[in-house]
Amino acid sequence: MEVTSDFYNLVEETSSKLYIKALKDLPPDVRIGLKAAYERETSTTGLQILNTMLENVKIADSQTRLICQDTGIPIYFVKVGDKLRLSMCQLEEAIVKGTARATTEHPFRSSVVSPLKRQNNQNSTGYRIPVIHYQFVKDSEDLEILMVPKGSGSENMSFLKMLIPADGLRGVKRHILETIIGMGANPCPPYTVGIGLGGTSDLCMKLAKIASTTRELDSKNSDPEMAELEQELLEAINSLKIGPMGLGGVNTAMAVHIEHAYTHITQNPVGINIQCWPARRARAILKANGNIEYGY
Numbered sequence: 001m002e003v004t005s006d007f008y009n010l011v012e013e014t015s016s017k018l019y020i021k022a023l024k025d026l027p028p029d030v031r032i033g034l035k036a037a038y039e040r041e042t043s044t045t046g047l048q049i050l051n052t053m054l055e056n057v058k059i060a061d062s063q064t065r066l067i068c069q070d071t072g073i074p075i076y077f078v079k080v081g082d083k084l085r086l087s088m089c090q091l092e093e094a095i096v097k098g099t100a101r102a103t104t105e106h107p108f109r110s111s112v113v114s115p116l117k118r119q120n121n122q123n124s125t126g127y128r129i130p131v132i133h134y135q136f137v138k139d140s141e142d143l144e145i146l147m148v149p150k151g152s153g154s155e156n157m158s159f160l161k162m163l164i165p166a167d168g169l170r171g172v173k174r175h176i177l178e179t180i181i182g183m184g185a186n187p188c189p190p191y192t193v194g195i196g197l198g199g200t201s202d203l204c205m206k207l208a209k210i211a212s213t214t215r216e217l218d219s220k221n222s223d224p225e226m227a228e229l230e231q232e233l234l235e236a237i238n239s240l241k242i243g244p245m246g247l248g249g250v251n252t253a254m255a256v257h258i259e260h261a262y263t264h265i266t267q268n269p270v271g272i273n274i275q276c277w278p279a280r281r282a283r284a285i286l287k288a289n290g291n292i293e294y295g296y
């Protein structure tokens with residue numbers, strides 16, 4: 001189906017709304033995860049921290065405020081139905097404009113700067129930002145946009161290690177746990193650990209990002225072996241007792257998600273990306289006829 005010029009206006013409007021929604025409205029699965037963490041917590045300090053987080057979410061709801069001051073780097077995961085006839089350049093332009101509009105019209109802090117001069121355009125955009133990932137979907141007329149504001153405390157805790165096959169699964173687990181210990185409180189626990197296994201160096205890190213930011217908290221990998229590894233790592237990470245905001249307790253991670261790809265015969269890459277406790281995301285599905293469904 002051929003889209004009209006109105007469709008790009010709709011993409012711009014939707015991208016803007018999604019950024020604001022993601023900053024203010026915590027997904028239901030994350031709210032459930034935080035409450036479950038509170039129920040499980042045994043440390044007094046851990047309970048106080050989790051209680052503060054739950055209060056924070058309540059205040060953000062009642063006063064329509066941002067959940068966290070860190071407005072993050074804007075990331076969009078876009079799924080394009082192969083039956084939509086559209087200009088990818090105009091689509092991208094609309095998402096960039098929507099990002100800028102959200103920032104200046106709301107308004108909220110632009111957290112995006114150039115790497116050398118640290119120049120801030122004050123609209124959350126810049127060269128190659130927002131980050132936009134595309135995926136194409138067979139037999140679909142829909143355009144799905146998932147918006148993720150990625151805070152720096154968790155994004156700074158991103159690591160790639162090119163292990164070798166001889167390191168085996170034991171080496172992979174060891175590396176993940178050692179890296180988590182080194183992170184301490186930095187990624188604002190209790191967090192979601194995203195693990196990328198396999199691929200090339202760049203694909204491995206992208207898989208880790210998909211794992212940490214796009215899935216519902218209680219989702220399991222569809223491959224039973226991967227799902228088992230997710231559970232084993234979750235238990236091992238929580239046994240470290242880093243706890244909420246690193247002040248001790250049984251809730252360091254609310255979830256471990258793994259995404260994988262085949263890799264080279266001589267490689268064994270492991271990517272780690274963390275999503276902090278307010279695992280913010282907002283989703284919209286745009287139909288070619290202009291209807292929109294909002295979700296998370």
Ligand code: SF4
Binds near residue numbers: 068152153187276277
């Ligand atoms: S890492 Fe997350 S929780 Fe921590 S300051 Fe940034 S957005 Fe907020």
